[in-house]
Amino acid sequence: MSNNIARDSADSGRTASKRMITYDDVQKVYGTDPAEESVTALQDIDLNIEHGEFVSVVGPSGCGKSTLLHLAAGILEPTDGSIKINGTSVQSTQHQRKEVGLVFQHPVALEWRTVRKNIMLPVQILKENGAIDGDMDEYRERADELISLVGLKGFGDSYPNELSGGMQQRVTISQALIYNPSVLLMDEPFGSLDAMTKDELNLELLRIWRETEKTILFITHDLDEAVFLSDRVVVLSPRPGEVVDEIEIDLERPRNEETRATERFVELSTKLHQHFKSLK
Numbered sequence: 001m002s003n004n005i006a007r008d009s010a011d012s013g014r015t016a017s018k019r020m021i022t023y024d025d026v027q028k029v030y031g032t033d034p035a036e037e038s039v040t041a042l043q044d045i046d047l048n049i050e051h052g053e054f055v056s057v058v059g060p061s062g063c064g065k066s067t068l069l070h071l072a073a074g075i076l077e078p079t080d081g082s083i084k085i086n087g088t089s090v091q092s093t094q095h096q097r098k099e100v101g102l103v104f105q106h107p108v109a110l111e112w113r114t115v116r117k118n119i120m121l122p123v124q125i126l127k128e129n130g131a132i133d134g135d136m137d138e139y140r141e142r143a144d145e146l147i148s149l150v151g152l153k154g155f156g157d158s159y160p161n162e163l164s165g166g167m168q169q170r171v172t173i174s175q176a177l178i179y180n181p182s183v184l185l186m187d188e189p190f191g192s193l194d195a196m197t198k199d200e201l202n203l204e205l206l207r208i209w210r211e212t213e214k215t216i217l218f219i220t221h222d223l224d225e226a227v228f229l230s231d232r233v234v235v236l237s238p239r240p241g242e243v244v245d246e247i248e249i250d251l252e253r254p255r256n257e258e259t260r261a262t263e264r265f266v267e268l269s270t271k272l273h274q275h276f277k278s279l280k
Ligand SMILES: Nc1ncnc2c1ncn2[C@@H]1O[C@H](COP(=O)(O)OP(=O)(O)OP(=O)(O)O)[C@@H](O)[C@H]1O
Pocket: 030, 031, 039, 040, 041, 059, 060, 061, 062, 063, 064, 065, 066, 067, 068, 239
């Protein structure tokens, strides 16, 4: 690829091992006001995610997975400890919001804007907040590259209601990539899709990850999805969430439809399912 996306990837180089996301002794308590009942969502979280790594987080419902992700996004503040992205504390004024792209379960496309204009939306918001400067034409060009990258060629002028759920989620992924963040934080991005669309988008996400060399922190309830996608699966305990296991996923890459049928996939998936059962 001779476009900006490929150039950005070539510059970043996955081989150089570098900490991209660091949780250092993090605790998160909701309701710290003495008048409220407090909930300790997370405690003693020490976790390092390397540059270019794909890490999934799984754990029982309510164990603090989304909280973990929202802390890295800077949407929530830790009660204790610190979270760094690329060496800079997420709470500090030096932290650049554009380092991080967010993808949630439900598409966030505005129905009155075309696909292209929806992809440009985060740039417009960050520009108005003064968080980015520079040439909007560069981003328009990038929006067109992303439309191709995520498989939406020919749909740039379509409106969200003309797209399937899976296609809308492709728009959301493009929105998250528009300002070329180093990190993608994804909270159950395919959780509301049917099984076939989910499998298809899993493959697409792996291709996009390979081509753009982002660091991905991925939350899911689906243990097989976690095994299929990840370099490493982090298991949280029931609330208060603590890291109780980290499973290296040594399946060959690139992964494809056949990967799920391999002996190693079945072994890893069984191990994770058994581990999960023992948590309850
Ligand atoms: N704003 C809040 N105020 C009080 N408690 C909260 C708040 N947000 C989350 N919690 C509680 O913190 C705990 C962790 O929530 P979180 O959403 O991070 O878990 P989760 O693992 O993502 O859940 P799920 O798997 O059901 O999506 C839960 O018990 C939840 O009820």
